[in-house]
Amino acid sequence: MRIAPKHTQRIAVALLGAATGVTLLVLLFIIVFVLEKGLPVVSFRFLFSMPKDMGRAGGILPTLVGTLLLPLLAIAIALPLGVGTAVYLTEYTRETRLTRIIRFGTDCLAGIPSIIFGLFGFIFFVTTLGLGWSLLSGGLTLAIMVLPTIIRTSEEAIRSVPRAWRNVSFSLGATRWETVTKVVLPNALPGIVTGVMLSVGRSIGETAAVIFTAGSSLRMPHSVFDSVRTMAVHFYIMAREGISNENAYGTAAVLVISVLLVNTLTYWLMHRFIARRAR
Amino acid sequence: MLASPSVKVRVRDLKVFFGQFQALHGVSLDVPACQILGVIGPSGSAKTTFLRALNRMNELTPGSRMEGQVLLDGADVYHADCDAVTLRKRVGMVFAMPMPLPMSIYDNLAYGPRLCGIRARAALDARIESSLRAAFLWDEVKDRLRSSGLRLSGGQQQRLCLARTLAMKPEVILLDEPCSGLDPISTARIEEALTVLKAQYTIILVTNNTKQAARVADATAFFLMGELIEHGPTAQIFTAPRDQRTDDYVTGRFG
Amino acid sequence: MKITREQVVEKLLLAVACSAIMSLLLIAVFILKEGAPFLVKVGPRDFLFSSDWRPQEGHFGIYPMIVASLWVTLGALLVGGPLGIAGAVFLTEFAPPALMRVVKPAIELLAGIPSVVFGFIGVMVLAPLVRAYAGGPGLSVLAATVILGIMILPTVLSIAADAIASVPQSYREGALALGATRWQAVHMVVLKAARSGILAGLILGMGRAVGETMAVIMVAGNAVKVPHSPLDSVRTLTANIALEMGYATGMHRQALFATGIVLFIGIMLLNGSAMLVMKQRKGKP
Numbered sequence: 001m002r003i004a005p006k007h008t009q010r011i012a013v014a015l016l017g018a019a020t021g022v023t024l025l026v027l028l029f030i031i032v033f034v035l036e037k038g039l040p041v042v043s044f045r046f047l048f049s050m051p052k053d054m055g056r057a058g059g060i061l062p063t064l065v066g067t068l069l070l071p072l073l074a075i076a077i078a079l080p081l082g083v084g085t086a087v088y089l090t091e092y093t094r095e096t097r098l099t100r101i102i103r104f105g106t107d108c109l110a111g112i113p114s115i116i117f118g119l120f121g122f123i124f125f126v127t128t129l130g131l132g133w134s135l136l137s138g139g140l141t142l143a144i145m146v147l148p149t150i151i152r153t154s155e156e157a158i159r160s161v162p163r164a165w166r167n168v169s170f171s172l173g174a175t176r177w178e179t180v181t182k183v184v185l186p187n188a189l190p191g192i193v194t195g196v197m198l199s200v201g202r203s204i205g206e207t208a209a210v211i212f213t214a215g216s217s218l219r220m221p222h223s224v225f226d227s228v229r230t231m232a233v234h235f236y237i238m239a240r241e242g243i244s245n246e247n248a249y250g251t252a253a254v255l256v257i258s259v260l261l262v263n264t265l266t267y268w269l270m271h272r273f274i275a276r277r278a279r
Numbered sequence: 280m281l282a283s284p285s286v287k288v289r290v291r292d293l294k295v296f297f298g299q300f301q302a303l304h305g306v307s308l309d310v311p312a313c314q315i316l317g318v319i320g321p322s323g324s325a326k327t328t329f330l331r332a333l334n335r336m337n338e339l340t341p342g343s344r345m346e347g348q349v350l351l352d353g354a355d356v357y358h359a360d361c362d363a364v365t366l367r368k369r370v371g372m373v374f375a376m377p378m379p380l381p382m383s384i385y386d387n388l389a390y391g392p393r394l395c396g397i398r399a400r401a402a403l404d405a406r407i408e409s410s411l412r413a414a415f416l417w418d419e420v421k422d423r424l425r426s427s428g429l430r431l432s433g434g435q436q437q438r439l440c441l442a443r444t445l446a447m448k449p450e451v452i453l454l455d456e457p458c459s460g461l462d463p464i465s466t467a468r469i470e471e472a473l474t475v476l477k478a479q480y481t482i483i484l485v486t487n488n489t490k491q492a493a494r495v496a497d498a499t500a501f502f503l504m505g506e507l508i509e510h511g512p513t514a515q516i517f518t519a520p521r522d523q524r525t526d527d528y529v530t531g532r533f534g
Numbered sequence: 535m536k537i538t539r540e541q542v543v544e545k546l547l548l549a550v551a552c553s554a555i556m557s558l559l560l561i562a563v564f565i566l567k568e569g570a571p572f573l574v575k576v577g578p579r580d581f582l583f584s585s586d587w588r589p590q591e592g593h594f595g596i597y598p599m600i601v602a603s604l605w606v607t608l609g610a611l612l613v614g615g616p617l618g619i620a621g622a623v624f625l626t627e628f629a630p631p632a633l634m635r636v637v638k639p640a641i642e643l644l645a646g647i648p649s650v651v652f653g654f655i656g657v658m659v660l661a662p663l664v665r666a667y668a669g670g671p672g673l674s675v676l677a678a679t680v681i682l683g684i685m686i687l688p689t690v691l692s693i694a695a696d697a698i699a700s701v702p703q704s705y706r707e708g709a710l711a712l713g714a715t716r717w718q719a720v721h722m723v724v725l726k727a728a729r730s731g732i733l734a735g736l737i738l739g740m741g742r743a744v745g746e747t748m749a750v751i752m753v754a755g756n757a758v759k760v761p762h763s764p765l766d767s768v769r770t771l772t773a774n775i776a777l778e779m780g781y782a783t784g785m786h787r788q789a790l791f792a793t794g795i796v797l798f799i800g801i802m803l804l805n806g807s808a809m810l811v812m813k814q815r816k817g818k819p
Contacts, residue, residue, distance in 0.1 A: 009717035013628050019620035020629070023691075024637065026684055027644045030655055084550035092544055094341050105555035111805040112561065112798070113745025115772045119779070119794045120561045123568055144557045151554065164378045168440075170339060172391040172447060173368035177543045182390070187381060205648025208747040208776055236650045236748060239657070252651050259646045267639060 031256060038253025041246055047254070051218050055234065056244045060251055062220045066135075066228030067258070069221065070214060071203035073139030074146055075196055081143075082150025083185070083192060090158045091180055110148035114208040117145050121213035136224040138214025145209060146199035153198065157191020158184055190273030197266040204258050207232045231255050287312040287481040288333065288451060293347035295328050295337060302328045305347070306507045308500060315477050317496025317513065318485040321533065324502040326485045330453050333483065334370040335363040351451070368395065371444035375456040377436035379428030379443075384420055387428045387439060391447040406446050414442035415472050434465025441472065451481045459487060470495050489529050493517050501525045565798065569791030581792060587758045589778070589786040596793055598760045602768035603744060605761055606678045606754065610743040613683025615736050618690030622732075625691075626698045627720050645688035653752030656681040661753060670765030673755035679764070681749050686739035693738060697731020698724060730811050737808040741801050747772040771797050 003011075049059035085106075089099055121141030131137045161184050169179040185192075207230075215227030216237060229237075235251040238244055288310040295303035302325045310316050318326050331337045333349055335356065349356045356366050368391070380387050388407045397403060407424070411417035416438040420431070428439055437457055444452060454473075458466040473482055473495055486492055492499050493513060500510040501522075509516065509525045520526045527533055573581060576594055584595025621641075625634055656677050665672030701724050709719035725732070755767025756777060769777070775790050775797075782790055 005715045005718055009715045012717045012721075013624070016620045016624035016628065019617050020624045020637065023617060023621050023644070023687060024640055027640055030644075030647060030651070033655060033659065034651060081550055081553045084547050085554060088544075088547040088551040092547055102551055102555060105558045107809065108802065108805070109554055109558050109561075111741060111801060113742075113747070113772065113801060115745065115747045115775055116561070116565065116794055116798055119568075119775065119791060120564055122779070123791070124560065124564050128564070144561075147554055147557065164374070164376070165380055167336070167339070167374065168378050168380060168443075169390070171334065171336060171367055171372040171374075172394065172443070173364050173366075174394050175364050175540050177540060178394060183380065201646050205646065205650070207648065207650050208772075212779060232648050232650050235648075235654070236752075239650070239654050239752065248654070252654060255648055255651060259648070260643065263639065263643050263646055 031260075034249065034252045034256050038249035038251075038256075041250030042253055046247075046250055050220075054243060055218070055238050055247055057247075060231065060234060060247070060254070062218055063229050063231045063234040063251070064254075065220060066214070067204060067230040067232070069135060070138050070142060070210065070228065070230055071200045073135060073224070074142035074203055075199060077139060077143035078147045078150050078199065079192075079196065082147050082195070083154045085151050086154035086158055087180055087185075090155060091176060091184065106148045106151050109144070110152075114145065114206060117141055117209040118212035121209060126213055132225065133213065133215030133217075133227040134225045135214060135221055135228050138210050138228070139224070141209050141213045142203050142206065145206070146202060149199050149202070150192075150195045153195025154188065154192050157188035157195075160191065161187045190270060193269055193273075194266060197262055197269070201259060201262040201266075204230075204262065205232055205255065206230075207236050211236070231258075285311050285313075287352065288483070289348075289350040289353075290333075291348040291350070293329070293332060293349060294345065295325070295332055296344040296346075297340065298342045302505050303332070304506045306502075308507060308510050310481060310483060310498075312481050313477055313479070314497040315473060315482040315484055315495055317492030317499040318483065318502060319487075319489050319492050319499060319528070320502035320508075321528065322487070323504070325505040326502050327455050328505075329502065330372075330455050330483065330485050333451070333453055334367050334372055336367075336372065338363060368447055369449050370451040370453060371447050371449035373437070373440050373444055373452070373454045373457050375459050377433055377440055377460070379431070379436050379439055382428060383425045384428050384431075384439060385424040388443050388446045391443065395447075406448075407442075410442040410445040413445050413472065413476060414438045415468050416442055432465075434461050434468065437461060437465065438469065438472070441469065445476075449480065451483065452476070454482065454484045456485055456487055458491065466491070489517075489531075501528060503528070562798075565791055565794050568788055569793075569795045572785065572788035572792045573795070575785075576789075576792075581789075582796070585760055587774075589782070589789060592785065594785070594789040594792075596771065596774065596789075596796070598758050599769055599771045599774045599793070600796075601760050602675070602754070603770040603772070605675050605764075605768065606682060606750065606770055607740055607743040609675060609679030609764070610682035610686055611736060611740055613680055614686040614690055614739055614743075615683075617683070618687045618735070618739065619694050619732060621687070621691045622694035622698055623720060623725070626695050627716065627724065641688045641691055644684075649685065649746060649749040650752070652681050652685055653749035656749065656753035664765070668765055670763075671755055671767050673753055673767055674765045675754065675761055675768050676764040678750050678754035678768070678770075681753050682743045682746055685746065685749060686742050689742055690735045690739040693735030694728070694732045697728040697735065700731070701727045730814055734808045734811045737804055737811065741804040741808070744804065745772060745797070745801055747776050751776055 046059045047064060048061050050061055052058035089102065093099060121137055125131045125137035125140050126133055165183050166179055169183045210230055211233050216229045216233055217227035218229055221228045231251050231254060235248055235255060238248040286309045291307050293303060293306045294301065306329060320326050328337065332345060337343045337345065345357065354361065380390060385407060388410055389403050392403060392406055408417060411420065416435060419435060431439060458469055476482065484496060496513045498511065499513045499516040501508045501516065503524055509520060509522045516525060517529050520529065581594055581596060582600065583597050585597045586593040586595045587598065625637055660677045660680060661672035664674060664677050668676065705723050705727055706719050709723045750770050751773045754770060754773065756769045756773055757767040758769050761768045771793055775793050779790055
């Protein structure tokens with residue numbers, strides 16, 4: 001029996017659409033499930049008070065602080081390194097063996113799973129360098145994890161700045177560095193910021209690398225050498241140890257909302273920059 | 280032979296190579312101060328390469344190499360003691376396509392002076408106004424200096440680029456086919472500006488339009504396939520050229 | 535003098551640019567430093583092919599974990615691969631462009647959800663379902679497969695979508711001009727042309743699945759045994775490292791680093807082949 005091609009197409013498209021629909025439904029389910037069970041738990045007290053009894057009661061304030069400080073430190077380290085690398089690759093050199101090696105290294109780094117970063121961070125920062133389980137160890141490890149993302153997005157952003165503007169700057173007697181800082185980087189900013197937001201989003205949910213480097217102390221950090229617990233780590237510990245399903249859901253809800261916020265902010269920033277450029 | 284004191288730019292046997300390819304073959308000429316030199320020739324004659332050799336912009340192209348001498352006021356600009364960055368502050372350039380930087384008109388003009396350390400508002404304002412007046416653009420933009428340079432029309436943008444170069448107070452101005460995309464009225468305005476400016480500046484103007492050279496230039500140089508074929512007073516080039524190829528080009532037998 | 539300042543800036547930037555390679559080297563060196571002596575002592579054959587994992591008694595066989603990782607990864611590919619490719623085809627070829635504007639951010643949102651949340655949903659929702667309808671402990675290969683499949687779906691989808699979108703329009707028009715329906719043009723011409731890009735997406739998805747840790751720990755059950763059915767509880771290589779790292783010392787700790795080396799090599803091979811496949815595509819017209 002031969003089915004007419006038109007019918008085959010209709011069936012095929014229906015199936016494909018269904019598959020896409022399934023994907024969206026899954027996303028919707030996850031968000032609704034977590035928020036439905038978790039939002040009732042989330043209150044100002046939940047967010048801003050200290051945990052009691054290892055998290056069975058009380059709030060998640062120190063984890064909130066940890067989740068804020070850790071990505072901040074990671075970006076503070078990775079941004080200058082990443083943008084500097086991107087600037088060097090695009091503005092100061094042509095394609096040579098060294099640049100190929102750098103790109104290869106960056107691609108490899110991007111593919112390493114987080115548990116290996118956890119192992120490395122533990123043996124290098126925590127143990128060998130003696131930094132212990134700390135904000136610093138975690139921040140340094142996360143910085144290396146997000147470095148490839150910053151390099152890639154920064155390079156793309158820098159390359160999209162029109163060559164003509166560089167020529168104008170040079171013809172007016174600017175040095176290469178002046179051209180980079182006054183013309184190229186200001187105009188590459190939207191792309192660079194996107195890379196930063198992507199990295200922040202990833203750092204918020206990162207657990208395997210964080211737990212072996214920043215530790216899991218529930219105390220408020222007072223210095224970079226203090227151990228911190230992020231929300232993701234807190235959630236994991238509570239879920240695994242079965243400590244408090246209620247608070248676990250609450251933490252999960254805050255996590256999901258944070259990711260939603262970061263993604264939305266990224267889109268809004270991108271649209272604003274694109275709109276401004278088009279003017 | 281002593282260099283005549285009124286020679287601003289002297290080029291001796293200038294050759295430019297891009298990798299293995301030789302773009303410019305042994306060009307020698309003198310450009311007297313406060314004159315307009317028109318550079319004409321069909322596309323691909325390396326007129327732009329010649330121009331860019333004068334402010335060392337060719338160095339930005341990877342694989343480029345030069346031989347010969349370019350003397351500004353008697354000093355070799357390619358000598359190790361001469362810094363390309365400082366050179367470009369003395370020899371300004373206007374490109375073929377209007378290229379305002381993505382900033383306000385004010386910032387476009389202030390970009391160069393700020394690089395030189397001029398930051399005082401009063402000084403910048405004065406310099407910007409005088410540059411815009413010299414480019415015949417002041418009246419049209421004086422009320423909207425803070426608006427983006429990209430909002431101007433093509434002709435206004437090109438005058439902005441000229442004003443931007445003037446704001447550096449250069450000694451020599453290089454123009455690479457500045458009117459190629461512009462309407463006749465904008466072209467006329469720029470030509471008018473150049474005629475006034477030559478009292479103070481030495482101007483080298485590359486143009487695809489022989490009539491423009493005839494209108495504006497004091498001397499004209501004809502390039503063909505990377506070689507300087509003939510160079511002399513404009514009137515002579517156009518009415519009594521010595522080389523047959525020059526005659527063919529200016530009469531339009533090829534172009 | 536401005537020139538020397540420029541030279542200083544250039545050298546500094548060069549040093550900064552090497553930070554990525556230096557980090558990679560550091561990682562390789564330190565992981566090897568901890569794990570290689572162990573491999574030399576115990577020997578790769580015993581390590582990789584023995585099913586006896588009793589670190590307290592000095593037995594370090596990770597064969598069950600290797601099989602577990604393979605099963606879970608391939609299963610994830612079976613779930614996430616078709617869904618991802620189907621979604622990619624639908625979005626690039628058949629859906630109205632307005633839908634893209636809604637779905638693309640949704641996919642990126644899915645990709646941004648932390649793995650611990652996925653794991654948790656697996657434990658609270660999926661595992662009980664598996665236990666109720668299919669038997670077994672619930673925390674199993676099956677549950678891990680489904681969760682991982684959803685996690686790698688965004689990767690597969692976006693790479694496949696890029697590959698399909700970059701097929702030249704002339705290919706489609708050529709097929710349509712011969713009287714093909716859109717669907718025929720897609721599956722006979724476009725998908726074939728985008729084949730290597732889609733393959734690369736699948737391989738990268740596999741790489742992500744192999745490296746996933748937290749979700750798998752929560753959902754796969756973590757029993758150290760070679761699986762015989764999808765309902766068995768298993769422990770992957772990543773889970774093994776993460777679960778025992780907290781209290782491992784001496785040889786035990788070295789064994790975990792050695793597991794890290796195995797993982798590292800496996801993923802490098804996967805990513806390397808994906809890069810090769812992508813490069814081949816660039817060679818094609």
